[in-house]
Amino acid sequence: AQSVSQHxxxxxxxxxxSLELGCNYSxxxxxxxxxxxxxxxxxxxxxxxxxxxxxxxxxxKGFEAEFIKSKFSFNLRKPSVQWSDTAxxxxxxxxxxxxxxxxxGGTRLMVKP
Amino acid sequence: xxxxxxxxTHLIKTRGQQVTLRCSPISGHKSVSWYQQVLGQxxxxxxxxxxxxxxxxxxxxxxxxxxxxxxxxxxLNVNALLLGDSALYLCASSLAAGGSGANVLTFGAGSRLTVx
Numbered sequence: 001a002q003s004v005s006q007h008x009x010x011x012x013x014x015x016x017x018s019l020e021l022g023c024n025y026s027x028x029x030x031x032x033x034x035x036x037x038x039x040x041x042x043x044x045x046x047x048x049x050x051x052x053x054x055x056x057x058x059x060x061k062g063f064e065a066e067f068i069k070s071k072f073s074f075n076l077r078k079p080s081v082q083w084s085d086t087a088x089x090x091x092x093x094x095x096x097x098x099x100x101x102x103x104x105g106g107t108r109l110m111v112k113p
Numbered sequence: 114x115x116x117x118x119x120x121x122t123h124l125i126k127t128r129g130q131q132v133t134l135r136c137s138p139i140s141g142h143k144s145v146s147w148y149q150q151v152l153g154q155x156x157x158x159x160x161x162x163x164x165x166x167x168x169x170x171x172x173x174x175x176x177x178x179x180x181x182x183x184x185x186x187x188x189l190n191v192n193a194l195l196l197g198d199s200a201l202y203l204c205a206s207s208l209a210a211g212g213s214g215a216n217v218l219t220f221g222a223g224s225r226l227t228v229x
């Protein structure tokens with residue numbers, strides 16, 4: 001069975017600070033990796049995805065993530081956060097032939113203006 | 114273009130009752146998946162349907178059932194409700210049931226169920 005672990009449950013940053021959210025997964029085969037974001041009062045939205053190729057993927061709103069196969073990791077980064085980045089971030093993995101996603105527990109990010 | 118739409122948005126039920134949640138996928142999407150998101154946790158997979166057939170089932174009891182209609186909309190039914198069924202139920206649609214490009218799920222806003 002696949003599982004996803006997000007190390008930080010709550011993160012508080014000031015505007016312009018750099019962000020890195022950790023995500024580790026356990027699955028022995030080929031995986032597709034995702035980061036979803038849930039802004040307050042809104043639905044889950046896709047931030048970025050990795051299927052194959054360049055392990056450094058860029059998403060919307062200046063976010064990027066790096067797939068490190070040897071570490072089973074897919075950490076999310078942003079060089080300079082904004083107040084509007086306040087949201088809950090979910091890492092997810094799909095490792096089977098279908099598109100069932102296994103989500104991590106989420107990281108709640110608060111950016112102070 | 115309309116996104117994934119779910120109804121109702123909020124509902125309150127009592128223990129032992131039954132509930133039906135509805136989902137309309139994005140136009141052209143043939144696969145619908147259901148997830149349960151308990152407060153403070155990540156979404157957990159319940160079902161996937163594609164072309165009216167069940168393609169996957171998560172670790173949920175038989176009280177949970179679903180179906181997909183010819184127009185690709187879907188219903189999730191939960192019988193004999195328990196307090197622990199209180200959660201946000203998310204529907205997601207995708208073009209197909211598998212394959213890299215078809216693996217991107219688009220989520221609806223969810224139906225928030227409270228069981229008293």
